[in-house]
Amino acid sequence: MALMGPGASMVLFARHVTTAAHILALVVAILMIVWVVHYQGGANINSEDSNTVFNVHPLVMCLGFILMIGEAIMVYKTFPMHRIGQKMIHMMLQFFALVLGIFGIYVAFKYHSMSETQNMTTLHSWLGICTICLFGLQWLFGFLVFWCPKAPEMTREMAAPVHVTAGIGIFFMTICTAETGLMEKSIAPNSLSEGQVINFTGLFILLFGVAVTVTVALRRISV
């Protein structure tokens, strides 16, 4: 049965925002790959060149962490399937994001040790460590309460809004971290066009974050 009235337009608007979020994710992924491959000469964890090793960091943090978290948050809108299936995909995607996030940070440390620069000196690195720790705790909390051993229904109902709010907060921390990391690279780009690619990447990451948040907010009032 077709929906009508203000509720229907809200559902339609929510769908458009979610579509916009997916498109933004694709644009961010393309820009990041163009930056790393075309402007930075590629990424390789086993390279002798510290810069080529470093390039794995933004690539993985962007595609494997930020975009993956955003998509995991929107699973309930993206996959029209049984709730248990949606929860399973949500939990698994967040788990992969956590593993890739830890790997991405390991790469940043490896780069610092190869280039003999001190660790944890920048605002970016401080934000990054806080974010990954909070993300890990959030995942563990979600897993224990909603999956295994799984809290009683009343506790789960009370925990759900906390889980959603904290999740969005931590997601925005990942975006702030990426923005500060991109800023470090946009201060002295190798060319004007490289600077523009970096700036557009940062801009679209932010818009992606906004679209994901609006998707979550609209889901809660339109479903």
Ligand code: HEM
């Ligand atoms: C587009 C995404 C990103 C870019 C362009 C980027 C860029 C950088 C740069 C240039 C460095 C080396 C300089 C420094 O220590 O600040 C770095 C290190 C670091 N990044 Fe990122 N980053 C990105 C995403 C992230 C994210 C999402 C996190 C964590 C959630 C993160 C965590 C870290 C940490 C912890 C270090 C410090 C490692 C050390 O001190 O040895 N980065 N990143």
